[in-house]
Amino acid sequence: MISLGTIRAAGPLMLAPIAGFTDSPYRRIARRHGAGLVVTELVSAEGIVRMNRKTRDLLGFSDEERPIAVQIFGNGPDIMADAAAVVEELGPDMIDINMGCPARRVCASGSGAALLLDPNKIRAVTESIVKKVRIPVTAKIRIGWDVDTLTYRDTVRALEDAGVSLIFVHGRTRAQQYGGRADWNVIREIVEMTAVPIVGNGDIRSFTDAHERMAFSGCPAVMIGRGAIGNPWIFSGRTPTSAEVITQIKEHLDMMIDAYGDWGIMLMRKHFVRYIHAFRGAKKIRKEIVVSNDRDEIHEILDSLISA
Ligand SMILES: Cc1cc2nc3c(=O)[nH]c(=O)nc-3n(C[C@H](O)[C@H](O)[C@H](O)COP(=O)(O)O)c2cc1C
Known part of the structure; x- marks a missing residue:
């Protein structure tokens, strides 16, 4: 403090x-x-x-x-x-x-x-x-x-x-x-x-x-x-690993759904773009992610970023 x-x-x-x-x-x-x-x-x-x-x-x-x-x-x-x-x-x-x-x-x-x-x-x-x-x-x-x-x-x-x-x-x-x-x-x-x-x-x-x-x-x-x-x-000044970024995005998405229901997925779209902009393959993934309305599908798309 x-x-x-x-x-x-x-x-x-x-x-x-x-x-x-x-x-x-x-x-x-x-x-x-x-x-x-x-x-x-x-x-x-x-x-x-x-x-x-x-x-x-x-x-x-x-x-x-x-x-x-x-x-x-x-x-x-x-x-x-x-x-x-x-x-x-x-x-x-x-x-x-x-x-x-x-x-x-x-x-x-x-x-x-x-x-x-x-x-x-x-x-x-x-x-x-x-x-x-x-x-x-x-x-x-x-x-x-x-x-x-x-x-x-x-x-x-x-x-x-x-x-x-x-x-x-x-x-x-x-x-x-x-x-x-x-x-x-x-x-x-x-x-x-x-x-x-x-x-x-x-x-x-x-x-x-x-x-x-x-x-x-x-x-x-x-x-x-x-x-x-x-x-x-x-x-914190920490540089996160790709896996940490993905975990954070997923957690954020789930918190948004908790707070706003399915509308939280829509509200999350502008955050996705900010989180992933530096990832390799971000452009393609971004297009997929911002049209999906399905939490599990979005989690899968995000996971594919780490394995890319
Ligand atoms: C989209 C957007 C919304 C903002 N909303 C608020 C707000 O509700 N209240 C406020 O005091 N400042 C608001 N700001 C100003 C920011 O708090 C901050 O003062 C400004 O962005 C400069 O800081 P930064 O260069 O770190 O972004 C907003 C800025 C942006 C870009």
Whole structure:
């Protein structure tokens, strides 16, 4: 266990939320491979207050995933505090506020990355949640709206004032979406300007990258998103054998079927592609695997990859 202020994590390499990928099964897998902390994908505060079916599914987690943050997004102090109170009842270790989602639909309502343009609103939203719940509150931010509107100094000051326990910093602007490069110089500057623990994020593709970025930036921990999809070994630095990869994929598939029934096979397709891309013969196998709806057949196709 490591301590980041009041937050306890199982290690310094954390799993970033990737909507559609880092659901409960994958978070469990990441934790088994050594991810120090996991976060749910963003969940709408309005959806939480109404508690519709989709929202309930997104909020589900198991004890094996701890420490876990539930991430919420919304645009006003009242709705966010109400949602946080509902979430706290579910027993997560912390609540994370999304201040980075670049989607037009989310930003148009003043949520996600749009918050970066309004430090007063950041302060109001965050304060209302901090006052409402007993568990730690964190925020996941970007460094600004675009290259001409780098808002990170005001954002971080507002979050400090409001009493957040930790800040995840994705070193890109909203305009960059997921392209270009994350700016780790800015992440380092943020570490130097605040006493709040900073977890840097962006473009970490290996265990070595993770440790280099921590050393460079002074971050006590880092968060890995795309680099962890299809590669949970990134958290331990181990290079798996082909047989281990296949065993992991099969286990993941079975966990998806447990969680979602047959629909889990469909949801697993995007993971297959990530796991097997480096295998010899992957292209041919991929075509077969993504049209199969049969668990046993998929297991057989996977086994053929090792014997190929
Ligand atoms: C498809 C996709 C979905 C994402 N969903 C979320 C999300 O729900 N909440 C969030 O805070 N960030 C989300 N992110 C951003 C990641 O958490 C992370 O900040 C970003 O991908 C940069 O890290 P990486 O280079 O390690 O992937 C998403 C990114 C991608 C590509």
